[in-house]
Amino acid sequence: MPVTRIALRKGKTADYKQALMAEIYEAMHETFDVPEDDRFMALSEHDEDTLWFGRSYLGIERSDDFLLIQMTVSRTRTQEQKKALYRAITERLARSPGVRPEDVFINLVEVEKENWSFGRGEAQLV
Known part of the structure; x- marks a missing residue:
């Protein structure tokens, strides 16, 4: 159920951006037990x-x-x-799409389960 926001400088290819999102998701899947299809990500270019x-x-x-x-x-x-998670993201991004570990800044914001609604105006986790 993580919501992930990625900010980066403009100018990267579509393949680069897709690799970022895919590798971050796989790191969450392996370290945080995030289920298949639990993909909620936004990428913004600056x-x-x-x-x-x-x-x-x-x-x-x-x-x-x-x-x-x-x-x-x-x-x-x-x-x-x-x-x-921090290690897995950094290692995966170093392999694909080739991000230097020094350029990976990660911040977790933790919330209680009642702070989620995945649709229909319901609190599915409560």
């Missing part, structure tokens, strides 16, 4: 003046290929699962 990031914050050197990945998830995962 000009240089609408995507700001600290190029060397915390001593990590970031490039124009920086990705901002924010995931809203239910508050049900352990700290170990979260660390596994």
